[in-house]
Amino acid sequence: MVISVTQAAADHVRRHLDKRGSGLGIRVGVRTTGCSGMAYVLEFIDAIGPEDEVYEGHGIKVVVDPKSMVYLDGTELDFVKEGLNEGFQFNNPNVSAECGCGESFTV
Amino acid sequence: MALLQISEPGQTAAPHERKHGIGIDLGTTNSLVATVRSGTAEPLADTEGEVILPSVVHYGESGEVLVGRKAMALVSSKPFDTLQSVKRFMGRGRADVGSDGYRFVESEGGMLSFETAAGAVSPVQASAEILRVLALRGEQTLGSNIDGVVITVPAYFDEAQRQATKDAATLAGLKVLRLLSEPTAAAVAYGLDSGDPGLVAVYDLGGGTFDISILQLQKGVFEVLATGGDSALGGDDLDRVIVEWALPQHGIEAPDAGLYRTCLNLAREAKEFLSEHTEVEVLIPGQPTLTLARQEFEGMIQALVLRTLRACRRALRDARVEASDIDSVILVGGTTRVPLVRASVAELFGREPLSSINPDTVVAVGAAAQADVLVGNKPDGELLLLDVIPLSLGLETMGGLMEAIIPRNTTIPIAKTQEFTTYKDGQTAMAIHVLQGERELIADCRSLARFELQGIPPMVAGAARIQVRFQVDADGLLSVSAREETTGTESRITVKPSYGLSDTDIADMVRASWEHAEDDMQARQMAEQQMAANQLLEQLQAALDADAEALLSEQERAELEAEMQALAVLRQSGTRQKLKTAVAALGRSSEVFAARRMDASIKQALIGVSVDTLDSDGGLG
Numbered sequence: 001m002v003i004s005v006t007q008a009a010a011d012h013v014r015r016h017l018d019k020r021g022s023g024l025g026i027r028v029g030v031r032t033t034g035c036s037g038m039a040y041v042l043e044f045i046d047a048i049g050p051e052d053e054v055y056e057g058h059g060i061k062v063v064v065d066p067k068s069m070v071y072l073d074g075t076e077l078d079f080v081k082e083g084l085n086e087g088f089q090f091n092n093p094n095v096s097a098e099c100g101c102g103e104s105f106t107v
Numbered sequence: 108m109a110l111l112q113i114s115e116p117g118q119t120a121a122p123h124e125r126k127h128g129i130g131i132d133l134g135t136t137n138s139l140v141a142t143v144r145s146g147t148a149e150p151l152a153d154t155e156g157e158v159i160l161p162s163v164v165h166y167g168e169s170g171e172v173l174v175g176r177k178a179m180a181l182v183s184s185k186p187f188d189t190l191q192s193v194k195r196f197m198g199r200g201r202a203d204v205g206s207d208g209y210r211f212v213e214s215e216g217g218m219l220s221f222e223t224a225a226g227a228v229s230p231v232q233a234s235a236e237i238l239r240v241l242a243l244r245g246e247q248t249l250g251s252n253i254d255g256v257v258i259t260v261p262a263y264f265d266e267a268q269r270q271a272t273k274d275a276a277t278l279a280g281l282k283v284l285r286l287l288s289e290p291t292a293a294a295v296a297y298g299l300d301s302g303d304p305g306l307v308a309v310y311d312l313g314g315g316t317f318d319i320s321i322l323q324l325q326k327g328v329f330e331v332l333a334t335g336g337d338s339a340l341g342g343d344d345l346d347r348v349i350v351e352w353a354l355p356q357h358g359i360e361a362p363d364a365g366l367y368r369t370c371l372n373l374a375r376e377a378k379e380f381l382s383e384h385t386e387v388e389v390l391i392p393g394q395p396t397l398t399l400a401r402q403e404f405e406g407m408i409q410a411l412v413l414r415t416l417r418a419c420r421r422a423l424r425d426a427r428v429e430a431s432d433i434d435s436v437i438l439v440g441g442t443t444r445v446p447l448v449r450a451s452v453a454e455l456f457g458r459e460p461l462s463s464i465n466p467d468t469v470v471a472v473g474a475a476a477q478a479d480v481l482v483g484n485k486p487d488g489e490l491l492l493l494d495v496i497p498l499s500l501g502l503e504t505m506g507g508l509m510e511a512i513i514p515r516n517t518t519i520p521i522a523k524t525q526e527f528t529t530y531k532d533g534q535t536a537m538a539i540h541v542l543q544g545e546r547e548l549i550a551d552c553r554s555l556a557r558f559e560l561q562g563i564p565p566m567v568a569g570a571a572r573i574q575v576r577f578q579v580d581a582d583g584l585l586s587v588s589a590r591e592e593t594t595g596t597e598s599r600i601t602v603k604p605s606y607g608l609s610d611t612d613i614a615d616m617v618r619a620s621w622e623h624a625e626d627d628m629q630a631r632q633m634a635e636q637q638m639a640a641n642q643l644l645e646q647l648q649a650a651l652d653a654d655a656e657a658l659l660s661e662q663e664r665a666e667l668e669a670e671m672q673a674l675a676v677l678r679q680s681g682t683r684q685k686l687k688t689a690v691a692a693l694g695r696s697s698e699v700f701a702a703r704r705m706d707a708s709i710k711q712a713l714i715g716v717s718v719d720t721l722d723s724d725g726g727l728g
Contacts, residue, residue, distance in 0.1 A: 016113055019147045044114070084151070084152075084153075084248040087110025087112050088111040
C-alpha cells in the first residue's frame, strides 16, 4: 500500500502550509458522495489520528485513513497547470469511471 | 478534469458543491482580481503573468472594446474613445463634472455618459467591461463558473456610487455577494478580523488619491468610524515634484506634452528606485545626467506627506480617538513604499505599520477572503462587515427644514422609523422628500428622491399617524417607506439617486455644517416660528369663517382680524423674537373666541340629553 507525491505537488503543499502558518501536512481520502460514487478529500491536517497511516514524499507528510486507503492504493498526488487553472490532481490507478468533470469517481 | 484545492480539516466540499467566489478591487487607476485557493487568498495573473489590469477601456469605431494595457496604448492617439479613471464618474451627473478631457453627453435622468466612436458609453458600462475581463480571468483560473463576487468601493462612496458599482456588476453578469469598503478589505487581508478587538487605521496612498480610514473591530465586526483624505493627492504628485526639479536644471521651461509624459515616466522610475537606494541618476534624453539623493527628494515631498498626515489627524478627531489608541496601521497603495511615507506614518501613530502584504494587491486579497466566506465555503464564517453612512439621511418637514432620520456616521445596515403627522385638516396626501446632508434648511442639503403617500383618511391636523421608515442595507442602499397606520396605506421608494458626490463634496458639506451651525440654528428657529404663525393663522381663519357671525361682535372680529393681518406681515419681515411674541399675543387674544366656540359645541352636543342621563353616566360633572 503506498501513496506518493510529486515534487510539484509537494512544493505547492509546502507553500500553502507556510502561508497558513500551521499544519502538519495534508490528508488525502475519499468520501462516498457525488454523482459518480466517490469523491476525493484533500485537507490540511492539524492532528494525526491513531488509525491514520502516514506517508512522506519530498518532505511532505501525507495522511490517509484506513478506509480511504483501499481506494487510493498506488495513487500519485500531482500538481498541474491547465492554462490559468491550476490545482491538485489524483492519479489513481483504481479508478474505473469518472463523472464528466472528474470531481467524483467509481472504482 | 477539475483540479482540486486543499481544504481546511473537515471542510472538503461535496463534489460539484464547492462554490467559487472572487474578490475584485475596482480601482481608479488599476483593477485586480483575487481568489482563495487551498486556503490562501492570492491575486490572479492573466496569461501574460500580469496581475494588475489598468482601469482603461477603449471603444473602437467598429464596436470593439479593449480593456487594460491594450486600451492604455491608445490613450494618446484616441483620447476621446479611451476612457480612464471612470471610477471618478460612477453615479455622477453631468452637472457634477467639468470637461476632464472627455466629450460628455447627458443621458436619461441627468446621468453622464462619454461620447465615443462606438456611441455613448456610461461609466457603469465601462466599469462592467473591466469587471468582465477580471471575472473571465477568475473563471479561467478556477476552471469553473463564478458563484459570487465581492467588489471593493471607497468607504466614502455614497448610495448613488454604490448602486452604480452594483449595476456595473449586474451588467457584467456577476452576482454581487456584497460591496466591501476598501479599508475593511485591507484589514481582512491581514486577518485582523479574527484578532483581538481594537482600532485600525488604513493609510491608502495610491497613484492619484489618498484615503485614510479609522476602523473599529469588535466581536469580529468592523465598523468604519471615520474616513478622510484627498481625492487629488497621490504618487503622481511625487513624480511631478521630480519633473519640476529636473526640467529647470536643463533650462527647459515649457516642455511639450510628449516630453512631459516621458519625464513623468522617468520620474516614477526614479521614485521607485529611491525606495530601495539612497541615490538615483535621472537621465532625460539629450540632457546631462542629474543625481537625486533620497534626502533631497524627501525634502521636496515633505509638504505633500504632511498633507496626508493632517488628513489622518482630522480623521482621528472625527473618530474621537487619539493616534496612540490605534492598535494596527495598514499601508495600502504603491506609494506607501516610499520610505519617508512609511516613516512619517509610523511616527504619527507611534508604531510600525503592517506592510507584509503587497500594498498594491492587499485590498483584492481581502475581498477574495470575504468572498470565500460569503459564497458559503466556510460554514462558520460569521464575519459581518459594517460601514458607516457618510452624510445624514432625512426628509423635508414643513417650513423647508431637514429632519435627519439617520445621522451621519451611523453604522449600516440600519433601519429607523419615525412618526409624522398631517399639518392641515383633511389632508389626504403627504409628500416625502428624501434628503442627504448636514444642514438645517433643505436648500443646503442634497435632494435624493421624492414620493407621495396618498389615501390618508381625512382627519383634523395632527391626528393622522404616518410611520416613515428609513432603511439602509449592508451595501449602503437606502429605501424609504411611509405608512398610514389606521388604513395601512403604504408607499415606498428605493433611492437610486441620479447624482453622486465625491469625498471632497462630502467633506465640504460636513465642514459647511460646522461653519454655519449658528446661522442654521437661527434659520431653523425662524422657520419653526413661521410655521407656528401659519398654522395659527389658518386655524383661526377657518374658525372665523365658521363661527364669527354667531359668536363675535363686529368690533371683536375686527380687532382679531387686524391682529392677524399684523402677524401675516411680521411673518415675512419680522425677526424671530418679534414673531414669537406676536404668535403668543394672537394666541391669547383668540382665547375668548376659542372658549365661546367650545361652549357652543358642548351645548350643541347636549341638546336633547336629559340631566338625569348625564348624572347616571357620571356625566360631565
